[in-house]
Structure formats: structure tokens, C-alpha cells
Amino acid sequence: MQQGWILFKRNAADFWRVFSRNRLGIAGAFLVVSAVTVAIIAPLLTPYTPQEIIRDAAGRGMTFAPPTAHGPLGTDDGGRDVWTQLVYGARISLTVGFLAGFIAMFIGSLLGIIAGYFGGATDTLLMRITDVLLVIPDLPLMLVLVATLRQMDLKISPLLVLIMVIGLLYWTSTARLIRSQVLSIKERQFVYRARAIGAGHWHIISRHILPQIMPLIVANTVLILSTAILIESGLAFLGLGDPTQPSWGTMLNFAFDRNAVTNGAWWFYLPPGLAIVWVTLGCVLLGNVLEEMLNPRLSAHHLEGEQKILAGKGGS
Amino acid sequence: MSRRDYLLRKFSLALITVLVVVIINFVLFRILPGDPVRAVIGRNVRISPETQEALRIQFGLDKPLFFNLDSGNWLDSQFFNTLGQWAQGNLGISWSLRKPVAEVLGAKLGNTLLLIGLGQFLSIILGVGLGLVAGWKRKTPLDVGALMFSLIAWAIPTFWLGIILLAAGSTWLGLPTGGIVSPGNVGKPLYTVIPDLARHLILPTLTLTILYMGEYMLIMRSSILEVLSEDYILTAKAKGFSTMQVLWRHALKNAMLPIVTIIALNLGFTVSGAIYIETVYSYDGLGKLFQTALTKQDYPLLQGAFLLLAFSVIVANMLADILYTTLDPRVRAS
Numbered sequence: 165m166q167q168g169w170i171l172f173k174r175n176a177a178d179f180w181r182v183f184s185r186n187r188l189g190i191a192g193a194f195l196v197v198s199a200v201t202v203a204i205i206a207p208l209l210t211p212y213t214p215q216e217i218i219r220d221a222a223g224r225g226m227t228f229a230p231p232t233a234h235g236p237l238g239t240d241d242g243g244r245d246v247w248t249q250l251v252y253g254a255r256i257s258l259t260v261g262f263l264a265g266f267i268a269m270f271i272g273s274l275l276g277i278i279a280g281y282f283g284g285a286t287d288t289l290l291m292r293i294t295d296v297l298l299v300i301p302d303l304p305l306m307l308v309l310v311a312t313l314r315q316m317d318l319k320i321s322p323l324l325v326l327i328m329v330i331g332l333l334y335w336t337s338t339a340r341l342i343r344s345q346v347l348s349i350k351e352r353q354f355v356y357r358a359r360a361i362g363a364g365h366w367h368i369i370s371r372h373i374l375p376q377i378m379p380l381i382v383a384n385t386v387l388i389l390s391t392a393i394l395i396e397s398g399l400a401f402l403g404l405g406d407p408t409q410p411s412w413g414t415m416l417n418f419a420f421d422r423n424a425v426t427n428g429a430w431w432f433y434l435p436p437g438l439a440i441v442w443v444t445l446g447c448v449l450l451g452n453v454l455e456e457m458l459n460p461r462l463s464a465h466h467l468e469g470e471q472k473i474l475a476g477k478g479g480s
Numbered sequence: 481m482s483r484r485d486y487l488l489r490k491f492s493l494a495l496i497t498v499l500v501v502v503i504i505n506f507v508l509f510r511i512l513p514g515d516p517v518r519a520v521i522g523r524n525v526r527i528s529p530e531t532q533e534a535l536r537i538q539f540g541l542d543k544p545l546f547f548n549l550d551s552g553n554w555l556d557s558q559f560f561n562t563l564g565q566w567a568q569g570n571l572g573i574s575w576s577l578r579k580p581v582a583e584v585l586g587a588k589l590g591n592t593l594l595l596i597g598l599g600q601f602l603s604i605i606l607g608v609g610l611g612l613v614a615g616w617k618r619k620t621p622l623d624v625g626a627l628m629f630s631l632i633a634w635a636i637p638t639f640w641l642g643i644i645l646l647a648a649g650s651t652w653l654g655l656p657t658g659g660i661v662s663p664g665n666v667g668k669p670l671y672t673v674i675p676d677l678a679r680h681l682i683l684p685t686l687t688l689t690i691l692y693m694g695e696y697m698l699i700m701r702s703s704i705l706e707v708l709s710e711d712y713i714l715t716a717k718a719k720g721f722s723t724m725q726v727l728w729r730h731a732l733k734n735a736m737l738p739i740v741t742i743i744a745l746n747l748g749f750t751v752s753g754a755i756y757i758e759t760v761y762s763y764d765g766l767g768k769l770f771q772t773a774l775t776k777q778d779y780p781l782l783q784g785a786f787l788l789l790a791f792s793v794i795v796a797n798m799l800a801d802i803l804y805t806t807l808d809p810r811v812r813a814s
Contacts (some may be wrong), residue, residue: 214491296497301793303752304770304786305504311774311782312508394637398756401639403775416640420760425647428656437640445635 182457187232190452195446196386197440203254210248214410217243238431241422249415250435258409258443260327261393267331268392269385272338275312277377279339280346281369291343293334302333303398322406330395338384345377379458383451390447397440412436483805494798501790502566505783506559522576547789548603569782576776585766589788591660592754592765593608594670599680600743600750608739612701615735616727618705626701630694630777640762642687649683656680658762684761691753692746699742710734737808744800747793 183189202209212218217225218239225243237246279290306329313325316363348371349355358368399405400413405412419425444456546559559705565571571581614626649655656662660680707713708731716726751767758767766785773781 214771228597292493292496295493295499297795299493299497299747299748299794300501301751301789303748303755304789307755307770307774308505308508308786310781311777312511315777316511316683390635394635397637397641398752401637401756401770402759414636416637417642420639425643425650428651430647433640433643437637437644440637440640441632445632446586448631448635 169387179457183453186457188449192446192449192451192453195442196450199232199254199443199446200258202251203258206255207252209251210245210247211393212248214249215253216248216454218245219243228424228427228432230429231431237435239422240418240429241427242431246432249410250412250439253410253412253415253436256323256348256406256409257393257396257440260323260396260411261332261389261443264327264396265389265392268334268344269328269338269381269388270335271332271383272335272388273342273377273381275335276339277346277369279375281341281350281373283347284302287343290339294339297333297336306330306333306395306399307402307404310399314404322404323409326396326399326404330392330399334388334391334395338380338381338388339449341376341380341384345380346373349373349376359375364436380455381462383455383458386447386451386454390451393440394444394446404462412439485802486803486805490798490801494794497794498791501787501794502563503559505787506562509779509783510558511684515559517697555639557614557814559607559682560655566787571787572780574773574778574784576773576781576782581780584781585768585784585788586765588766588769592758592767595681595688595752595763595765596757597682598685599692599753602685602689603692604739606689607696607737608700610693611697612704612727612732612735613710614697615701615704621703626697630698633690633694637756637758638691639760640686640779641690642757645687655683660764680761680763684757684763687760688753692750694743695746696739696799699738700735704731707735709729737804740798740807741804744796744803747796761785 183193218229218234220226226239227241229239229243231238235247236470237250240246254364274397275290279287292456309329310325313329314322317323350368354371355368360395363371396405396411397413397416399416401420403417405414405417406410410418413436415436416433419429421435424430424432531536532702544787546557568737573579574584577584610626614623617623646657650657653799654680658665658680661668661670661673661676665676670677713730716730717723722731750753754765755767755770757763758765759771761769765791770785770789772778773785
């Protein structure tokens with residue numbers, strides 16, 4: 165693992181050389197980077213705004229116009245440009261997914277390190293908490309939480325509610341993974357030596373343990389991102405998104421509620437779903453390849469890699 | 481750890497989890513804005529302040545939240561009284577349907593079990609079968625294809641897969657777009673309208689099957705790979721059994737063990753799938769009910785459904801642990 169970290173940190177060129185030979189990794193990186201790019205340059209990709217109504221020559225709003233009548237992806241039930249909503253939706257979906265994923269990763273890593281490093285009663289308590297959280301069905305819990313929080317009139321944006329609820333619930337698998345790594349690292353010679361010469365907890369954790377588990381955290385974060393984006397899309401589909409800032413999930417919620425299926429408006433309900441698959445598939449491919457590269461443990465017995473694909477799949 | 485200790489630990493974990501769920505449910509209900517009396521009888525019912533006060537006392541809302549330290553009985557509090565009500569199956573009155581929540585939930589439970597049961601049954605058979613073949617023929621195009629399938633099945637949002645199959649199935653195959661039976665058959669006992677019911681079940685079941693299959697396949701595949709590397713497989717081959725006999729008699733039985741736990745551990749995931757799929761197909765079950773309660777902000781119904789779903793998943797998890805110790809001789813012996 166240390167080898168992987170040195171590759172990652174000190175020798176970006178070497179890392180790239182190994183990474184660029186991995187076709188799946190490159191494919192994953194392409195999917196993720198392209199989606200992020202689209203989100204950033206969204207206004208440059210379309211002449212319209214998401215709420216703007218497209219009108220025909222006679223000045224009437226064009227509802228459910230197919231791509232042949234209005235390119236490239238037609239219009240929705242209210243006459244708004246689907247392509248425009250899609251590229252602006254990338255901003256919402258990716259922002260919510262990434263922020264929620266980072267929160268989950270941060271909490272998971274922190275609690276995993278604390279549980280693994282200090283052990284004893286702290287460890288037992290934290291692991292019992294993850295046991296309990298893992299058994300409670302996540303989607304119903306999230307729906308009840310989000311519904312209550314929104315009802316409470318807290319004056320916070322619905323998107324922030326989503327970010328918090330997803331971030332605060334999806335740290336358990338990360339915490340367990342990090343904990344098991346820390347457990348093995350803290351028994352190594354260099355940790356004993358550091359302690360013998362009087363290093364404090366903070367020094368040992370930040371200088372000796374954190375660099376060792378960093379590669380694992382990076383790989384796990386990419387995997388968590390895919391889960392967070394899927395969950396966001398699901399909650400938004402069930403109507404818990406922000407209608408004024410539609411994500412891909414919210415678009416699908418609109419499309420479904422406003423009968424895009426019965427109207428045969430495939431250009432309205434296919435693209436947002438494809439976009440979600442684009443990003444989640446990219447994250448899963450990238451995450452698995454990073455994990456394989458940065459964690460030599462996995463290359464020893466490659467059977468584990470396949471199960472990792474499913475680790476942390478939640479309510480979507 | 482002896483088997484008794486193991487089971488005791490699992491049982492106490494289940495008990496603690498139930499307690500956590502109950503506390504979450506109780507606290508969420510109390511922190512809703514507005515008067516709790518409103519939360520019990522509904523927001524739009526017109527009542528005088530006197531009636532409201534009478535109701536407040538009748539529902540015990542004048543009592544302390546968690547512990548009644550002033551009276552002789554500490555447990556005479558809102559929390560423990562509510563707990564007692566829930567334990568008796570009294571989950572309150574649905575605001576939108578004006579019926580007891582327990583009754584509403586009971587009426588939908590069967591439909592959901594039918595859908596989930598069918599989906600699980602098919603996905604287990606197909607997933608286990610495909611996983612067995614993929615592991616056996618490792619690194620062939622069939623194996624790679626199966627892996628790609630499970631990867632994509634993972635990345636697709638459940639509800640979107642449902643929408644696509646709904647659009648495709650209703651356009652090209654003329655299958656119904658929603659509901660559990662045709663309007664003319666609503667209200668009749670389900671077993672009398674089986675052909676109609678079956679037509680309505682095809683698409684939701686297919687969606688669920690595709691969704692779960694990938695995961696069972698992956699687990700079966702790695703499980704079979706592990707078993708095939710065991711010495712007793714070599715021994716069986718050496719004794720002259722055919723490949724089929726070895727796979728069927730020796731490998732499959734042992735490789736099935738992890739599947740048993742996964743099925744139950746996945747139940748939370750199954751429940752999520754049901755919420756999405758029943759919403760997409762307007763299938764009249766618990767998942768659809770949950771979604772309706774959400775959009776109508778029917779809190780008693782929402783919380784009752786959450787309590788029921790969480791409780792079922794927790795119990796199923798515990799049962800799976802018990803089943804596993806009975807099935808796996810290694811756990812039984814230790």
C-alpha cells in the first residue's frame with residue numbers, strides 16, 4: 165500500500181503510466197471527467213436557460229416537441245429545452261452527489277480511524293452503531309427524515325437537506341473498511357517505534373496512519389460518489405428534489421408525473437437516466453481500478469475486487 | 481464464541497435496532513411543527529380550543545416526553561405510552577385515507593409480498609444458475625458478459641429501468657402500464673383473476689429480477705470459484721465423478737451458503753426496490769403507499785409504513801443469522 169501511495173503522491177508520471185494502460189480505468193475517468201466538464205461549462209453548451217419556453221414561428225409554446233422539430237433533444241411538457249435542462253441538471257446532480265459523498269467519506273474515515281486506532285470501548289460502541297445503521301432499511305429512513313426536515317420549515321434549501329441526509333447515513337461501509345485497515349497498520353513496527361520515542365496520538369495518526377490509508381480513502385470516495393448520485397436521483401424522482409433547481413432525478417420525476425411515457429416523449433425520459441448511468445458507471449469503473457492499483461492487498465487475491473463493486477449500494 | 485452466545489448477540493442487536501427505529505419514529509413525529517394534537521387528528525379538522533385541550537389530555541400529550549419523574553410511575557410518559565400503542569398494533573389514523581394506519585398497511589402487505597416474492601424467486605434461480613456457469617467457465621466471453629451485465633445493472637437507477645421497461649413493454653408488447661389488475665377486476669379476489677394479474681405482474685417482476693439478479697450472480701460466482709479451488713473437489717474428480725456431478729453435488733451445495741445470508745441482508749435493498757417499482761407501475765402495495773403518504777404529507781401513514789418495513793427487515797436479518805448457523809456445519813460446531 166505504501167508503494168501505491170508513493171506512486172500516487174511523489175510520482176504522478178509513474179502513476180499515469182500504470183493507470184493509462186488500464187482500459188477500464190481510462191474509460192471510467194473519461195465518463196466522470198466529461199460529465200464534470202459539461203456541468204462546469206453548461207451555459208456555453210446551450211443558447212437557452214432551463215426555464216425558458218421554446219416558441220414556434222407563431223409564438224406558441226412547443227410542448228413535447230420531438231428532436232426532429234427542436235434539436236438536439238426536443239422539449240418537455242412545458243415547452244422547455246430538454247438538452248438545456250440536462251446540462252444544467254448535471255450541475256445539481258453532481259454537486260449534491262459529490263458533497264454528500266465527501267461528507268460520508270469524511271465521517272466514515274474519521275470514525276474508522278478513531279475506532280481502529282483507539283480500540284476498546286470506543287471501537288465497540290462505534291461498530292455497534294454501524295451495525296444498527298446497516299440493518300435499518302435506508303430508503304424508507306431517508307424518506308421519513310427528508311419529509312420531516314422539509315416540513316420543519318428550517319429555511320434551508322431542499323438540496324442541502326438531501327446532501328445532509330445522504331452524507332450522514334452513508335458512512336458506515338467506509339468506516340468499517342478504514343477501521344480494518346487501521347487495525348492492521350497500528351500493529352506495524354514503525355508505529356511501535358514512533359510511540360516508543362514519544363510520539364503523540366495525533367502525530368501517529370496524521371504522519372504514520374493517514375498516509376497509509378489515503379489511497380484506500382481516495383478509491384473508496386470515488387465509489388461512494390456513485391452511490392450518492394444514485395440515491396440523489398432516487399430521492400429526487402420520488403419528489404424530494406428542488407423543483408426550481410432540477411437535477412437529473414427531478415427531470416425524471418417531471419417526465420414521469422407529466423406522462424412523458426404515455427406521450428411517447430422518449431427524448432424527455434431517456435437522456436436524464438442515461439446521464440445518471442454515465443456518471444455512476446464511470447465512478448464504479450474508476451473506483452475499482454484505483455482500488456486495485458493503490459491497494460496491493462487486492463491484487464494478491466483478485467476475487468475480492470468483484471464484491472467491492474456492490475459494496476455500499478443503497479436505496480436506488 | 482459458542483452458538484448460543486452468537487445468537488444471543490444477534491438477538492440483542494436486533495432488539496437495539498428496533499428500539500432505535502422506534503425512537504427515531506417517535507422523535508420525528510414530535511419535532512413536526514404545529515400542535516401535536518393536530519398531528520394526531522389531522523391538520524384540517526376544525527375543533528374548538530376546549531375540545532383541543534380535552535384531546536390533549538385524552539391522548540396523553542400533557543405528560544412528559546420520555547420519563548415521568550414526578551409521578552410514581554416513571555414510564556407513564558408520552559414515549560412509553562406511544563410504544564405501548566404501537567406494540568398493540570395501533571399506529572394511529574391516516575390523515576389522507578381517514579382509516580387506521582394498521583388496517584391500510586395490512587391491506588397492501590400481501591400485494592407487495594407477492595411482487596417481491598416473485599422477483600426474488602426468479603432472480604435467485606437465474607442469478608445462482610448464471611453465477612455457477614460464469615464461475616465454472618471463468619474468463620470466457622460468457623463470464624465477462626455476465627460481469628458487465630451485473631456492473632450495468634448496478635449503475636442503472638431502479639426507477640429508470642422501470643420507466644424504460646414500462647415504455648417498451650406497453651408500446652411493443654401491449655402490456656398494461658400500471659395497477660395490479662384491470663379496472664374491471666378491481667375489488668375481486670386476486671385468485672379469481674389470475675390471467676389479468678399475471679399480465680400486470682410481468683413488467684414489475686422483470687424489473688425486480690434484472691435488478692437483483694446481477695448481485696446474486698456476482699456472489700455465486702465468487703463463491704463457486706472459492707469452492708472449486710478446495711481439495712474435496714479435486715478428490716471428487718479423482719474418484720471419477722463427472723464434471724456435472726461434481727458441480728451439482730459438491731460445489732453447488734457449499735457455494736449456496738453465502739447466498740442464504742445475502743438474501744436476507746439484501747432485504748433493505750429489496751424494500752427500496754419495491755418503493756421505486758411500485759411507484760413507477762402504480763402497483764397497489766406498500767411501496768406505492770409509502771410514496772403516496774410522502775406526497776400527501778400523511779405523517780401517521782408514513783411513520784406506520786416505516787415502522788412496519790424497518791421491523792420486517794430487522795426480523796428477517798435475525799432469522800437469516802439463525803438459519804445460517806443451522807445450515808453451516810462449521811458455525812454449528814464451533
